[in-house]
Amino acid sequence: xxxxxxxxxxxxxxxxxxxxxxxxxxxxxxxxxxxxxxxxxxxxxxxxxxxxxxxxxxxxxxxxxxxxxxxxxxxxxxxxxxxxxxxxxxxxxxxxxxxxxxxxxxxxxxxxxxxxxxxxxxxxxxxxxxxxxxxxxxxxxxxxxxxxxxxxxxxxxxxxxxxxxxxxxxxxxxxxxxxxxxxxxxxxxxxxxxxxxxxxxxxxxxxxxxxxxxxxxxxxxxxxxxxxxxxxxxxxxxxxxxxxxxxxxxxxxxxxxxxxxxxxxxxxxxxxxxxxxxxxxxxxxxxxxxxxxxxxxxxxxxxxxxxxxxxxxxxxxxxxxxxxxxxxxxxxxxxxx
Amino acid sequence: xxxxxxxxxxxxxxxxxxxxxxxxxxxxxxxxxxxxxxxxxxxxxxxxxxxxxxxxxxxxxxxxxxxxxxxxxxxxxxxxxxxxxxxxxxxxxxxxxxxxxxxxxxxxxxxxxxxxxxxxxxxxxxxxxxxxxxxxxxxxxxxxxxxxxxxxxxxxxxxxxxxxxxxxxxxxxxxxxxxxxxxxxxxxxxxxxxxxxxxxxxxxxxxxxxxxxxxxxxxxxxxxxxxxxxxxxxxxxxxxxxxxxxxxxxxxxxxxxxxxxxxxxxxxxxxxxxxxxxxxxxxxxxxxxxxxxxxxxxxxxxxxxxxxxxxxxxxxxxxxxxxxxxxxxxxxxxxxxxxxxxxxxxxxxxxxxxxxxxxxxxxxxxxxxxxxxxx
Numbered sequence: 001x002x003x004x005x006x007x008x009x010x011x012x013x014x015x016x017x018x019x020x021x022x023x024x025x026x027x028x029x030x031x032x033x034x035x036x037x038x039x040x041x042x043x044x045x046x047x048x049x050x051x052x053x054x055x056x057x058x059x060x061x062x063x064x065x066x067x068x069x070x071x072x073x074x075x076x077x078x079x080x081x082x083x084x085x086x087x088x089x090x091x092x093x094x095x096x097x098x099x100x101x102x103x104x105x106x107x108x109x110x111x112x113x114x115x116x117x118x119x120x121x122x123x124x125x126x127x128x129x130x131x132x133x134x135x136x137x138x139x140x141x142x143x144x145x146x147x148x149x150x151x152x153x154x155x156x157x158x159x160x161x162x163x164x165x166x167x168x169x170x171x172x173x174x175x176x177x178x179x180x181x182x183x184x185x186x187x188x189x190x191x192x193x194x195x196x197x198x199x200x201x202x203x204x205x206x207x208x209x210x211x212x213x214x215x216x217x218x219x220x221x222x223x224x225x226x227x228x229x230x231x232x233x234x235x236x237x238x239x240x241x242x243x244x245x246x247x248x249x250x251x252x253x254x255x256x257x258x259x260x261x262x263x264x265x266x267x268x269x270x271x272x273x274x275x276x277x278x279x280x281x282x283x284x285x286x287x288x289x290x291x292x293x294x295x296x297x298x299x300x301x302x303x304x305x306x307x308x309x310x311x312x313x314x315x316x317x318x319x320x321x322x323x324x325x326x327x328x329x330x331x332x333x334x335x336x337x
Numbered sequence: 338x339x340x341x342x343x344x345x346x347x348x349x350x351x352x353x354x355x356x357x358x359x360x361x362x363x364x365x366x367x368x369x370x371x372x373x374x375x376x377x378x379x380x381x382x383x384x385x386x387x388x389x390x391x392x393x394x395x396x397x398x399x400x401x402x403x404x405x406x407x408x409x410x411x412x413x414x415x416x417x418x419x420x421x422x423x424x425x426x427x428x429x430x431x432x433x434x435x436x437x438x439x440x441x442x443x444x445x446x447x448x449x450x451x452x453x454x455x456x457x458x459x460x461x462x463x464x465x466x467x468x469x470x471x472x473x474x475x476x477x478x479x480x481x482x483x484x485x486x487x488x489x490x491x492x493x494x495x496x497x498x499x500x501x502x503x504x505x506x507x508x509x510x511x512x513x514x515x516x517x518x519x520x521x522x523x524x525x526x527x528x529x530x531x532x533x534x535x536x537x538x539x540x541x542x543x544x545x546x547x548x549x550x551x552x553x554x555x556x557x558x559x560x561x562x563x564x565x566x567x568x569x570x571x572x573x574x575x576x577x578x579x580x581x582x583x584x585x586x587x588x589x590x591x592x593x594x595x596x597x598x599x600x601x602x603x604x605x606x607x608x609x610x611x612x613x614x615x616x617x618x619x620x621x622x623x624x625x626x627x628x629x630x631x632x633x634x635x636x637x638x639x640x641x642x643x644x645x646x647x648x649x650x651x652x653x654x655x656x657x658x659x660x661x662x663x664x665x666x667x668x669x670x671x672x673x674x675x676x677x678x679x680x681x682x683x684x685x686x687x688x689x690x691x692x693x694x695x696x697x698x699x700x701x702x703x704x705x706x707x708x709x710x711x712x
Contacts, residue, residue: 092530140701140704140705151526151527151529151530152526152704154530154533155470155475155526155529155530155533155704156701156704156705158475158533159697159700159701159704160697160701162638162693162697163693163694163697163698163701165693166689166690166693166694166697167694169563169690170686170690170694173684173686173690174681174684262537263537311545311548311549312544312545312548314541314544315541315542315544315545315548316541318537318538318540318541319538319541319542321537322534322535322537322538322541323534323538325530325533325534325537326517326530326531326534326535329518329527329530329531329534330517330518330527330531
């Protein structure tokens with residue numbers, strides 16, 4: 001038995017390594033393909049040591065930051081999806097579906113209408129909005145009846161998102177300037193974001209990684225049930241509060257960088273659980289490479305499909321994610337967490 | 338049979354003697370709260386009319402007329418009701434006449450028709466799915482119609498094309514939603530979430546098309562994405578009018594089946610309703626109504642939810658309040674568009690935003706109430 005478990009763990013390690021390799025490969029492709037008048041072969045020869053100032057500029061100034069941001073956004077969304085699903089004990093809990101992203105988007109739009117434009121302000125504002133959205137949704141989830149039914153929770157989240165979306169458009173009607181700024185941002189895309197945004201996110205990312213490292217174990221104990229977790233010496237309420245904080249920070253940061261991107265937080269943990277099994281700690285490890293993989297792949301597709309123009313990233317993830325949602329809903333017995 | 342006084346007993350017996358050829362022996366008293374109409378005139382056939390339904394429908398009708406007059410009066414230029422009536426009769430001031438007849442009246446008609454169609458489609462779909470949240474808007478049919486209609490605006494630009502395209506889109510979305518949810522049945526929430534997924538895909542496709550075209554084309558297609566009565570085309574409105582009239586008659590004809598379909602399929606079959614055939618008829622009717630309404634106003638969310646909800650709150654649970662739902666939907670739409678036009682002048686809110694802001698909290702409230710409250 002022990003041997004079997006070890007073999008499985010080894011297997012998972014190789015799997016994780018494979019995923020990491022795939023991530024490196026995809027990042028490379030992301031550097032080679034895309035916007036700018038530089039062909040993949042030119043970019044490759046530059047990366048291998050060639051002297052090409054144009055290729056240098058396009059690859060290091062345009063594509064590399066974008067790739068980095070894709071990786072960061074993918075990690076944040078994947079991990080926050082897994083965390084939210086674990087704490088809501090609902091496999092369909094997803095920041096985009098439940099209105100956390102909508103809360104962040106609403107807060108950003110509000111700040112823009114009120115006249116803000118500084119990058120740092122935008123991120124903290126988005127995180128605050130995400131926190132409020134998260135609290136609202138989980139408040140609804142703990143309301144009588146709704147929390148027991150995963151699918152009703154999704155419906156409540158959809159209603160909440162629709163409401164926030166309508167209020168966002170309402171505000172934008174008043175203010176044409178912000179409307180122009182927000183319209184492109186609200187679709188969800190990695191195009192034209194600056195590296196400073198990523199740097200501004202860095203502190204909260206560090207805080208989150210520390211927090212996640214601290215709460216991963218208690219969180220997996222929480223999966224056994226509230227009583228069992230308290231019996232093992234954990235504090236369920238505290239864990240929940242910390243997880244909600246983490247999710248808000250991560251989703252807020254990701255939304256501030258790339259706009260609301262729906263369904264990634266659903267798809268990534270879905271795949272990660274298939275690889276890692278039910279333990280939230282392993283799932284989180286698997287989310288780390290899978291999230292960026294999906295975001296980068298979608299981003300590359302968005303650049304290539306209709307070149308020279310680009311598709312919004314959020315559209316692509318919605319197209320890929322909806323079938324997963326339907327598959328999850330169709331499953332005869334809903335997987336419980 | 339209810340106990341009846343001596344007088345009516347005597348009358349009953351007299352009637353009985355008169356119709357002694359009929360197979361059934363005693364004329365049945367109408368149930369409490371109902372009138373029976375036309376029992377002697379046509380072969381002894383009669384119609385039961387619920388008293389409460391009559392009151393509710395008349396009240397809604399009066400409210401609708403009041404709302405319509407307010408709609409014609411208020412706006413950038415406020416008119417007196419008297420002026421409006423004179424202008425409607427085709428007399429009086431040229432300017433007022435133009436304002437009322439050319440600007441506000443067509444929009445009012447469009448609001449009434451779309452509201453009625455959305456709400457009628459909503460109550461049909463809710464009855465079909467036996468779930469009060471399963472309106473065409475929520476299960477993705479609106480979005481399907483919108484995606485195809487936007488495709489028609491972005492691609493070809495023939496005046497009637499949006500209706501046809503919206504119809505194609507709505508049918509596609511309906512087939513997808515029902516097909517994908519086939520394993521889990523149309524009851525319960527799984528079906529609805531499958532619909533949300535389908536709706537998300539079509540929403541993404543709409544966004545995708547809007548992102549690809551030039552900005553002025555995208556602006557032309559913008560009303561389709563939020564739901565607005567600003568950019569309705571005359572052809573679509575006429576088509577919707579015809580469709581709503583036919584659909585209304587059809588749903589009245591289906592009313593008895595609708596009432597019975599609220600029970601299980603076995604019960605419905607036992608009561609002599611071919612549940613399968615009726616379901617397909619109801620689904621088709623609902624999809625067509627949604628598509629025609631979307632072709633006029635875009636996906637105005639929540640009217641299909643609020644209209645039937647109001648109708649059900651006012652009516653007795655004895656029957657499915659088709660008429661009341663249609664009237665309530667029209668009323669909601671007229672009031673919402675009136676609010677959108679007047680509340681925040683000079684900015685005009687698209688009606689879809691108004692209904693979303695009113696309807697969103699409503700939907701959340703329905704969801705958070707205890708489980709027993711289903712249609």
